[in-house]
Amino acid sequence: MLLKPRTTPRELLFLRTLSPRMMFTEEQMEDYINLEKGYEGELKFDALMDNQKREHLLIRDLFLTCNKSDFQLDNLLFTPERIYQLEVKNFEGEHYIETEAWYTSTGKQIKNPLLQLKRSENLLNQLLYKMKANMKVDSYLIFINQEFTLYSASQSLPVILPSQINRFLKKLFKDDNTQNFIYPRQKGIANQLIKLHKTETPYMQIPEYNxxxxxxxxxxxxxxxxxxxxxxxxxxxxxxxxxxxxxxxxxxxxxxxxxxxxxxxxxxxxxxxxxxxxxxxxxxxxxxxxxxxxxxxxxxxxxxxx
Ligand SMILES: [Zn+2]
Structure with missing residues (x-):
């Protein structure tokens, strides 16, 4: 059961509308392409989730605040025991990790996506605690692009590579008990979170235009x-x-x-x-x-x- 669908990010709508009508700087163009690619990755993952036969509780694209800190969640999947935070990345090409820093094959350091994952997990946990919802959160980074490779990734990292996605989902939705996957309590918590969703994203980066x-x-x-x-x-x-x-x-x-x-x-x-x-x-x-x-x-x- 999809409790909240995904909508095209507002920032992306602006950039799509503006890009053919004005000159973007190189940086603005890069932001636009990255946003477009990120969204494409999320839609690809949505299609995989939509193909799952087992009834499940899912929230897409939540924007929340806890203790004055904003955080965004791509997907929250509720199972009887826990909540899975599934963050989707559409990175392409070879990447490697060296002492917790992430690099592309050309040696350019990029933001460590695991830090962002951990941060949103912490904030979500704090929020659930305030809501007195006693549920454990498990977080995973899902790399959806078939052209993505990650070197020196320890097996203990919560990272799912393109070749592992199907197995990972199969395990998530495993049918090892006959009990229902959807419980009223989980549904209640999910709906409470949706009520807290903020529709305005304050950090939109849109080029000036007239x-x-x-x-x-x-x-x-x-x-x-x-x-x-x-x-x-x-x-x-x-x-x-x-x-x-x-x-x-x-x-x-x-x-x-x-x-x-x-x-x-x-x-x-x-x-x-x-x-x-x-x-x-x-x-x-x-x-x-x-x-x-x-x-x-x-x-x-x-x-x-x-
Ligand atoms: Zn055309």
């Missing part, structure tokens, strides 16, 4: 190329030739605009301009009138959620 400087147009949802007018009722990607109906293209445009400029009034002109004039003012107006509440008069007409 409306005037951003490139306008419709971005292809498939390849991020630019869309152009095609046959009636559709736009077509100039790069991959994917076609899209006007309505879905306007909808994406409106969502992007609302994400980047939540305090700006939604007007026909703005969306017409934002989508690079690919879709006529009349079509944009029809879309907004159908789905939003019209406010104001004459030139100051704007649209709001119904």
């Amino acid at each position: 409306y005037r400087k951003l490139k306008k147009g419709l971005v292809c949802s498939h390849c991020m190329g630019w869309m152009e007018v095609s046959i009636q009722g559709r736009v077509k990607c100039s790069h991959c030739s994917k076609e899209e109906f006007y309505l879905s293209a306007i909808e994406r445009s409106v969502e992007e605009f609302k994400l980047l400029f939540p305090n700006e009034p939604l007007t026909v002109n703005r969306i017409f301009n934002w989508s690079g004039g690919c879709i006529s003012r009349k079509t944009v107006q029809r879309y907004l009138t159908d789905r939003y509440k019209k406010n104001g008069k004459g030139r100051s007409i704007f649209y709001e959620k119904n």
